[in-house]
Amino acid sequence: MSLRIKITPELGSLISFLCIFIFFGVFAPRFLTIESIGSMLNMAAEFGIVVVGVTLLMTGGEFDLSVGSVFALGSFIFVSAISNGVNPYLAFVFVILSGIMIGLLNGLITVKTGIPSFLTTLGTMLFWRGVMLGLSGGQTIPFQIKSRLIENAGGRFVDPFLNSVWIFLVTVLIFHLIFEHSRYGNWLRASGGNKIVGELMGLPVNKTKIQAFIVCSVLASFAGFLDACRLKTFNPLLGQGMELEAIAASVLGGTSLLGGYGTLIGSLFGVLIISALRVGLVMMGMTVYIYFSLVGVILIAAILIKHRFSVKFIKGA
């Protein structure tokens, strides 16, 4: 191998992000303003927190299609609890507990039955969406309750950035440390990379995976809570399609669909690519619908490029 610059997938996602960013900077008037960058980050925050969990789980070799439903359920539990007079802090605890329970359930079903998580979480995605629609009667639930917690979680200390932007960045940082610098990160990658070898080497593969399922659901329901605090309403259609978009963002960030590889830095840029597209297209005066098509095209292009590079890399090595 002559040129030993390793194009890691996360570096690739940084480059794609910069290309898109520069493109809009040139062609979309007012894209390079603090307001537009603010709305890009604001749009990224809640979704990005979900993507962190999805990345963790995909690195561990599993999928979670239920994040969109769990996101909405987090919002629903919080809003319906406080609307019924529950203290917001206690309602927040309910949200987190529900996330833990749902993740535990996803993990246990997957690990104990051996059903692929793509299917278990497809099942729980439909199940929780159904439960929520049933309980809410399919109605939106606005609220006007004032609380320090709600103001902080849904507000902004530094205009134009929502506080959830900082929460998202801190989440990325924490999980980056866990991925790169903890024993758990090593085990998770090993469990996702080769479960059998992981078990032969004495790793608690199933426990590691269940923990990842729990983290993923907790982050999704937490993001739903943030959404409720920001919009001061619950909407039963919340989070639909989020699961696939989250996988797309994670894959754009270099996470392997086959498990064993993923980085939070990559996912951060994956999320930013997606929200830059959303904001940039609107600023260019295009219809929002083209956004989905573009994400699809970029996703396929990114995977093709990555595939070319990794083939070369292995051949050259």
Add this chain to the structure above:
Amino acid sequence: MSQVPIIELKNIRKFYGKIEALKGVDFLIYPGEIVGLVGDNGAGKSTLVKIMMGVFPPDAGEIFVEGKKVNLRSPSESRKFGFEPVYQETDLISQLNIWRNFFLGKEITKKFFIAKFLDKKKMRDITSKALDNIGIKIKNPDSDIMALSGGERRSVSIGRAWHFGGKILILDEPVTGLSVKETEKVLEYLKKIKKTGCSVVIITHNIYHVYDVADRIAILDRGTKVAEMRKEDCTPEEIMDIIRGKKKIV
């Protein structure tokens, strides 16, 4: 030998569904000896390794470690006793680099307030040193496992097992699939390891691979131990005949 065996397996049986892979096998390992466990494909060698490593329990039989009866419930329990495996199938994870594979399940951490972080520098250094000790030259412990040749990968596995092994190294077909040169190298490592006093079990279907280094040889045939002898008492040809089933056991 009047010593207590490090591990002793008594009357071990193992079924895979209806197939009886081990039909009541006795096997023991004394400190500091090299045992060759030979037999044709399907004899049950790998199954025996996995029982010693706690991958699954036997369906019948007892296991003693240094004289005490134990249940080996998981690979991490066996590893705690100082047994280290090199499996026949790959035992490295291609998505992890060399040092992450080397320390998998045995990571070194350092405390930072309440959190424990990987001590990467220490693990890189130890990996390089351990592999260097055994005679494996690795330029960079951060290299991809996929960038190594088959022989180099096997060397990393053996280096790892030796580093953590304290008591017994169990090598399942360590030279199968390697080139002649690579095979010679691996046999060199084994001689080095023997000098350190660690016990080694070498599993192979080819007696010529172990005859040089082994002290004792046990032969498995379709789930039964058909012979066991000190190396001085037999020639490799005789052993080959037993494996092929040509020679009756005396």
